[in-house]
Amino acid sequence: MECSFCGRRAVYERRYAGVLLCDRHLIKSVEHRFRLAVSKHELIKRGERVTVAVSGGKDSLSLLYLLADREDAWGFELSALTVDEGIDGYRERSVEKTRRAVAELGVEWKLLSFKERFGRTLDEMLRGNPRLGPCTYCGVLRRRLLNEGAKELGADKLATAHNLDDEVQAIFLDYIRGDLQRLCRLGPKYEPREGFVPRIKPLREIPEKEMALYAMLRRVDFYLGSCPHRRGMHAEIERFLNRLETHHPNSKLMILKFFDRIRPKLTELLPQDFNLQSCKLCGEPAAGEICRSCHLLADLGITTA
């Protein structure tokens, strides 16, 4: 089968556009979409310090390389940040991939761990059978360390590698949970809020499958393992969306595009007098006196004051 643009051997059928792509055109297309997203949403400005959150998987390592390619041309300063949650047999291998990539690129890199910052690894936290699911503790605490780490690196922006699949899954999850506040934050960039390094998502419109192909074809040395704690509703939504996309190509992108259209209206439903304050325990931004991560840590019997 041949590429629709150059006749070389095709590696991918982009069914939602009705075209076949060869390795070169797939790579070119992903890079074009990345650059388009950055310019359309004005994600990066000249002179800024941009920290990319890197787990060592296909998406975040690809984003690291994509950003490193444009660092000089766009005139920003790149650094990388990794959070080691302490997931046995999983995270240490992806951290190693990250270590190699940042060394190869000569990018400043910061590695933060749950063990160092909270006194326990995620696996140790979960041994006590806490009240909530593993992804809640992991997600909330990881986001806290990403924000802390980005501030310590002096970042103006924190780039994360959320792809189209991640975004659409998050829309469904927040919708099902009725979490309007989180739902409204699901845009290409977070509105600046006191105490938070603004986050940007340059891969938000690129399907997971195209990111995987990009990483493989560009020979990014990434870690392809599954998180052992991954289960529950998130995984079910993921399967449902992949099934939907298989039977109805372009569904994921249409869901995202429509969500982006209604998001400004949804945001109007949020209470307007909502103000963030500093958490009394850790000083990070909080909706009440104590931030969510300190609440969760207290649940686990960990104090951070």
Added chain:
Amino acid sequence: MKIRVKVWGRGEEERELPEGASVEKLLEGMEIDREAVVVRVNGRICPESEKLSAGDEVLIIPIVTGG
């Protein structure tokens, strides 16, 4: 026709498919969504509409990993 199928991280098996069946047909039979995998046939990444031939070696790589 017989083809060898390996799912990355799992075992390998031989499967029987009708002559000229595509990768897509193979995935359907295994109840695998094409959106969740990348497929290599005889070492090359290929579109799911590609036709398979007897003796082909297919590697199915799940791409959904989380975290």
